[in-house]
Amino acid sequence: MTTERAVNIVMIEDDEGHARLIEKNIRRAGISNTVHHFLDGTSALHFLYEDPNGPVHNGPSLILLDLNLPDMSGTDILARIKAENSPLKRAPVVVLTTTDDKVEIQRCYDLGCNVYITKPVNYESFADAIKQLGLFLSVIQVPDPEAS
Amino acid sequence: MNSIRQWGLVAERSFARIVVTLVGLGFLAVLVAGIGALLVMLRSEEHTRWVNHTYMVERHVSGIRLSLEEMRSARRGMLLGRAGGAAAYDAARRHLDAEIASAERLTQDNIVQQANVRELRGEANVLDTQYREALRGDETAHLDELARQQTAIRLIALANRMLAEERGLMKDRAEAQQATLRMFYAILGVAGVLLLFVGGASILIIVRYTRDLSHTRDELRALNTNLEGAVRVRTEDLQRANDEIQRFAYIVSHDLRAPLVNVMGFTSELEAALRPLSQLLEQVEATNPALVSADARLAVKEDLPEALGFIRASTQKMDRLINAILRLSREGRRNIAPDDVPLTPLAEGIVDGIRHLVDERGAQITVQPDMPTIFTDRLALEQVVSNLVENALKYLQPSRPGQIAILAEEAAGRIRIRIQDNGRGIDPRDHERIFDLFRRSGVQDQQGEGIGLAHVRTLAYRLGGTIGVTSQLGEGATFTIDLPARYEGDKERLA
Numbered sequence: 001m002t003t004e005r006a007v008n009i010v011m012i013e014d015d016e017g018h019a020r021l022i023e024k025n026i027r028r029a030g031i032s033n034t035v036h037h038f039l040d041g042t043s044a045l046h047f048l049y050e051d052p053n054g055p056v057h058n059g060p061s062l063i064l065l066d067l068n069l070p071d072m073s074g075t076d077i078l079a080r081i082k083a084e085n086s087p088l089k090r091a092p093v094v095v096l097t098t099t100d101d102k103v104e105i106q107r108c109y110d111l112g113c114n115v116y117i118t119k120p121v122n123y124e125s126f127a128d129a130i131k132q133l134g135l136f137l138s139v140i141q142v143p144d145p146e147a148s
Numbered sequence: 149m150n151s152i153r154q155w156g157l158v159a160e161r162s163f164a165r166i167v168v169t170l171v172g173l174g175f176l177a178v179l180v181a182g183i184g185a186l187l188v189m190l191r192s193e194e195h196t197r198w199v200n201h202t203y204m205v206e207r208h209v210s211g212i213r214l215s216l217e218e219m220r221s222a223r224r225g226m227l228l229g230r231a232g233g234a235a236a237y238d239a240a241r242r243h244l245d246a247e248i249a250s251a252e253r254l255t256q257d258n259i260v261q262q263a264n265v266r267e268l269r270g271e272a273n274v275l276d277t278q279y280r281e282a283l284r285g286d287e288t289a290h291l292d293e294l295a296r297q298q299t300a301i302r303l304i305a306l307a308n309r310m311l312a313e314e315r316g317l318m319k320d321r322a323e324a325q326q327a328t329l330r331m332f333y334a335i336l337g338v339a340g341v342l343l344l345f346v347g348g349a350s351i352l353i354i355v356r357y358t359r360d361l362s363h364t365r366d367e368l369r370a371l372n373t374n375l376e377g378a379v380r381v382r383t384e385d386l387q388r389a390n391d392e393i394q395r396f397a398y399i400v401s402h403d404l405r406a407p408l409v410n411v412m413g414f415t416s417e418l419e420a421a422l423r424p425l426s427q428l429l430e431q432v433e434a435t436n437p438a439l440v441s442a443d444a445r446l447a448v449k450e451d452l453p454e455a456l457g458f459i460r461a462s463t464q465k466m467d468r469l470i471n472a473i474l475r476l477s478r479e480g481r482r483n484i485a486p487d488d489v490p491l492t493p494l495a496e497g498i499v500d501g502i503r504h505l506v507d508e509r510g511a512q513i514t515v516q517p518d519m520p521t522i523f524t525d526r527l528a529l530e531q532v533v534s535n536l537v538e539n540a541l542k543y544l545q546p547s548r549p550g551q552i553a554i555l556a557e558e559a560a561g562r563i564r565i566r567i568q569d570n571g572r573g574i575d576p577r578d579h580e581r582i583f584d585l586f587r588r589s590g591v592q593d594q595q596g597e598g599i600g601l602a603h604v605r606t607l608a609y610r611l612g613g614t615i616g617v618t619s620q621l622g623e624g625a626t627f628t629i630d631l632p633a634r635y636e637g638d639k640e641r642l643a
Contacts, residue, residue, distance in 0.1 A: 017407075017410030018413075021413040123413045126413060
């Protein structure tokens with residue numbers, strides 16, 4: 001992450017255990033960026049678009065998105081982020097979910113998701129995957145959000 | 149449905165009975181009319197005979213009168229001395245006798261007429277005697293003229309009486325004839341009315357029956373149409389229910405994975421945390437053993453690793469089961485791509501694929517060389533057959549060399565594929581159970597989760613078929629897959 005401003009990581013994940021495991025393993029990969037964790041879609045969207053510390057008003061961000069949320073489908077959030085006139089349409093979105101349904105994967109890429117990762121059930125694989133994701137995150141470029 | 153058939157049967161029976169009765173009545177009416185006509189004809193023939201008879205009698209009576217007249221004129225001729233008078237008289241006399249004899253013969257059946265004839269003959273003899281006496285020229289003849297005239301008058305009267313008698317008889321007979329005719333007309337009339345009634349009733353009943361029939365036919369047709377609709381609706385319902393179950397299985401298994409990830413994840417974290425703890429314990433033990441209690445030692449060295457091991461093993465098993473459910477539900481949702489699949493090459497391919505296993509087990513697999521071709525999903529069928537063959541191979545009877553046969557036959561649009569083995573067999577009590585998910589049968593000496601046959605059954609259903617097993621414990625098993633020869637499609641699956 002070589003941009004001037006630190007990149008915020010926004011994690012939308014309804015399972016606290018998963019969130020904790022993900023954060024731990026990202027940290028193990030050497031990522032020290034702030035991680036904002038949200039348990040539901042509504043508060044996540046509020047943070048993304050409205051919050052003064054959120055990505056729209058405050059610098060670049062990377063979004064980790066789970067598809068199974070209690071209040072809305074993750075694909076709806078994805079569709080809003082990647083919509084034509086969204087200020088966040090260039091923000092990288094990593095879909096990180098348990099679903100490995102082919103149709104669902106296709107749909108997410110159609111909507112504009114940048115990376116789709118299925119959470120491995122086996123913990124070792126899961127930890128490896130997250131660590132590798134962390135390494136990956138450490139090298140990708142994240143654009144600034146469009147001026148709103 | 150049932151009530152309509154019942155009603156139809158009853159109506160048909162009563163209809164047949166009524167029609168037969170009516171036709172019988174009609175025949176009876178015609179028969180009565182015919183017999184009546186015959187009787188009347190016979191009677192009128194007899195009547196004609198009697199009329200003729202009366203005419204004959206009348207003719208003879210007239211003949212008698214004529215003869216008397218001739219006798220009288222012949223006698224007058226003789227009196228006047230005309231030549232041939234005597235011969236003419238004799239001829240007239242003979243003529244009179246002949247006529248009387250004829251009349252007597254004709255009226256043999258009539259006592260009154262016989263008496264009249266006898267009297268007539270007597271009077272005729274008297275008159276004859278009187279005439280002949282007069283002709284002999286007796287002087288008394290002049291005196292007897294009156295008696296002669298009276299005799300002649302009596303004779304004429306007698307003849308007239310006979311005539312009247314015959315006329316009377318004829319009148320009676322004519323009346324009888326009239327009565328017969330009237331009776332005939334009455335019978336004819338009754339028969340006619342009866343026929344008219346029969347005809348009318350028949351037409352009425354047939355019309356009503358036909359109307360009922362067409363009504364029933366319409367009803368049946370409507371029912372039939374409804375039935376098709378009902379079947380379609382039911383099929384859609386079933387389809388929907390099935391899809392719902394598939395979706396349910398998918399969601400459940402899918403959502404079960406999320407907590408499982410946590411359990412496994414934090415178990416690993418625990419294991420990782422245990423490592424420095426264990427190292428610390430060893431260090432302390434090395435430097436200052438007095439600080440380490442037996443309990444702490446036991447907990448770190450034995451209890452914690454054991455507990456973690458069980459948690460790990462159980463979560464791994466649960467993971468496999470959930471994956472099995474997921475796979476099943478995905479199979480149920482997979483799109484079927486039917487194609488022409490010749491069974492013999494398919495079976496041979498499967499056998500080739502597991503050749504090493506077959507050789508390892510020392511078994512022998514025979515594939516029927518002329519199996520039919522089926523139009524269905526190749527992948528699904530391949531999975532079904534290979535699963536069953538692998539099962540057969542897995543559960544052989546160790547005491548005898550394995551013999552497995554793959555057979556197929558086609559009948560009435562269905563193809564039955566049989567996988568036959570001489571393995572250890574399946575207890576008949578378990579024949580249903582083994583197709584359930586996670587259920588197994590017999591000695592548990594083989595690896596497996598109890599998923600294979602459940603998977604096979606799901607696939608068989610998916611292809612529009614069924615699967616069954618016949619087996620006795622220790623005597624091998626035969627699995628039979630019954631599939632439609634042509635897969636007819638999902639009928640637009642409801643997503």
